[in-house]
Amino acid sequence: MTTTEMFTDFLSNLAVNNGASITSKYEEVTxxxxxKFRNTESKTANSLQVGSYGRWTGIxxxxxxxxxxxxxxxxxxxxxxxxxxxLLDDTKNAIQARYPRTTVKKDRLVVQVLYNGFMVEVQxxxxxxxxxxxxxxxxxxxxxxxxxxxxxxxxxxEFVDQKNRNLRKLCKMVRAWKNQCGVAMGGLLIDTLAYNxxxxxxxxxxxxxxxxxxxxxxxxxxxxxxxxxxxxLALGSNQRVNVKSKFQQKAQKAYNLCLKAIDAGEADSxxxxxxxxxxxxxxxxxxxAQESKSTxxxxxxxxxxxxxxxxxxxYNMKIECxxxxxxxxxxxxxxxxxxxxxxxxxxxxxxxxxxxxxxGEVIIKWKVLNRGVEAERRNCIRGDIxxxxxxxxxxxxxxFVGEHIVECYVIxxxxxxxxxxxxxxxx
Numbered sequence: 422m423t424t425t426e427m428f429t430d431f432l433s434n435l436a437v438n439n440g441a442s443i444t445s446k447y448e449e450v451t452x453x454x455x456x457k458f459r460n461t462e463s464k465t466a467n468s469l470q471v472g473s474y475g476r477w478t479g480i481x482x483x484x485x486x487x488x489x490x491x492x493x494x495x496x497x498x499x500x501x502x503x504x505x506x507x508l509l510d511d512t513k514n515a516i517q518a519r520y521p522r523t524t525v526k527k528d529r530l531v532v533q534v535l536y537n538g539f540m541v542e543v544q545x546x547x548x549x550x551x552x553x554x555x556x557x558x559x560x561x562x563x564x565x566x567x568x569x570x571x572x573x574x575x576x577x578x579e580f581v582d583q584k585n586r587n588l589r590k591l592c593k594m595v596r597a598w599k600n601q602c603g604v605a606m607g608g609l610l611i612d613t614l615a616y617n618x619x620x621x622x623x624x625x626x627x628x629x630x631x632x633x634x635x636x637x638x639x640x641x642x643x644x645x646x647x648x649x650x651x652x653x654l655a656l657g658s659n660q661r662v663n664v665k666s667k668f669q670q671k672a673q674k675a676y677n678l679c680l681k682a683i684d685a686g687e688a689d690s691x692x693x694x695x696x697x698x699x700x701x702x703x704x705x706x707x708x709x710a711q712e713s714k715s716t717x718x719x720x721x722x723x724x725x726x727x728x729x730x731x732x733x734x735x736y737n738m739k740i741e742c743x744x745x746x747x748x749x750x751x752x753x754x755x756x757x758x759x760x761x762x763x764x765x766x767x768x769x770x771x772x773x774x775x776x777x778x779x780x781g782e783v784i785i786k787w788k789v790l791n792r793g794v795e796a797e798r799r800n801c802i803r804g805d806i807x808x809x810x811x812x813x814x815x816x817x818x819x820x821f822v823g824e825h826i827v828e829c830y831v832i833x834x835x836x837x838x839x840x841x842x843x844x845x846x847x848x
Contacts, residue, residue, distance in 0.1 A: 431597075431703050434481070438481050442536075446539075448465065451463070454490045454512065458515070469570065472485070479596075480593050487542050489556075491547075497547055505558060505563035505564065509532055509557060512532045516532065516543070529558065532545075540836075544556050553569045554567065554569075568660070573656055575657055584619050587625050590633070598700075605735060618640050624639070634682065641679055649667060649669070651663065701725060701727050734838060736831070737776070738778070738829065740841045740843060742771060742773075754770065763848045771816050785809035788830070791804075792825065815827070819845075
C-alpha cells in the first residue's frame with residue numbers, strides 16, 4: 422500500500438459512525454430544556470455542541486460529548502446569588518422528567534445524561550455580551566466561571582483552512598495514538614498541542630496525505646521535546662487546559678516507532694509498525710488481510726477490546742508485575758526489562774493494578790496474548806478478554822519462550838477509559 426492509501430484508509434476508519442444517534446440525543450436533551458425554561462419544543466434552538474464533537478476532531482468511539490444549553494437571560498436573577506447547585510438540579514430534573522428511563526446524574530459542573538456507549542454532559546450557561554458564557558461551579562459553596570468555546574471553534578475552523586485541512590486530521594490521528602497507548606489526554610489539550618505544532622512551522626501548510634507519515638513523526642518528536650507544564654493555553658480562547666499526566670515518554674516511543682515505519686516504506690511490514698503507534702484502526706497490509714482469510718494450523722483466538730466497547734482514554738492507570746521464583750519475589754518485571762535482564766521460563770508472574778485514578782465504580786478486564794512460533798506450535802495464542810475476579814490482579818507463569826503481552830482495561834459506563842500494557846519477552 423502507498424502512504425496515501427494507508428493514511429486515507431486510516432482516517433476513514435476513525436470516522437464517527439454513530440453521528441445520527443448522537444444528534445438524536447442532543448435534540449432530545451435540547452427539547453426537554455427548552456420545554457422547561459422557554460415553554461417551547463424546539464430540538465435545536467438555544468444549544469451549542471462543543472468539545473471534540475463540536476470542533477469536528479472526535480473519532481469513532483467518542484464517548485464524552487459536551488453541550489451548552491443557553492439559559493434565558495430573564496432567568497439570571499433566579500440563580501445569580503449562590504444558586505449554582507439549584508441550576509444544575511433544575512436542569513437534571515427537566516431532563517429526567519422528560520426521559521424517566523434514562524440515567525441522569527448531577528456532577529460538579531454539568532449534568533450527565535448516560536446513553537449506551539456515550540454520555541452527554543450538559544452545561545447550563547448564561548451568554549455574555551462578548552459571546553462568552555458564565556457557567557456554574559458548585560465546588561466549595563458555588564461560583565460562576567467563564568468559558569469561550571465559540572472562540573475555540575472559530576480558531577479551529579480558520580486554522581484548518583490555512584493548513585490544507587491538516588489540523589483536524591492530525592487531531593484525529595493523535596486521538597487514535599492516545600487510545601492505543603493509554604495516554605490520558607483531554608480532547609482540548611490534543612487539539613491545542615496539534616495547533617501549536619502546525620503553527621510553529623510551515624512544513625505542512627500545503628502537504629497532502631502522502632506526507633502524513635512525516636507529519637506524525639515530526640509531531641511526536643515535537644511532543645517528546647515539550648517541557649513539563651501544568652497547563653497550556655487553549656487555541657482561540659487562551660483559557661487554561663490542564664495536563665493530566667506527562668506524555669513526553671510515550672511520545673518519544675511513538676516517534677521511534679514512526680522512524681521504523683517510515684524506514685519500511687510501502688512494504689507490507691510498514692502497516693504492522695504503524696499499528697504499534699495507532700492501534701487497530703490503522704489498516705493492515707493488503708497481503709496480510711488476504712492471508713487472514715485462510716485457515717491456519719493454530720486457532721486465532723485473540724479478542725479485541727475495540728469489538729466489545731468504545732475506547733476513549735481519559736484517565737491514568739499503571740499495572741506492575743512481580744516476578745517470583747519458588748515463592749520469593751525476585752524483582753519487578755519493568756525493572757528487569759529496563760536493565761535488559763533475561764526472563765526465563767518456570768517463573769511465576771503476579772500482575773496487579775498499581776495505580777488508578779478513575780472515580781466511582783468500574784469494571785476491570787485482563788488480556789493475555791502469546792506470540793511466536795512456539796505459541797503457534799502449541800496452539801496457545803490465547804488473547805481472550807476476561808473479567809477481573811475482584812482483586813485487581815492476574816497471576817500467570819512463564820511456560821515457554823516467545824513474545825507475550827498482558828493488557829488491562831478499565832471500563833466505566835460501558836466505555837474503556839483507561840488501559841495499560843506490559844510486554845513479557847520470555848527467553
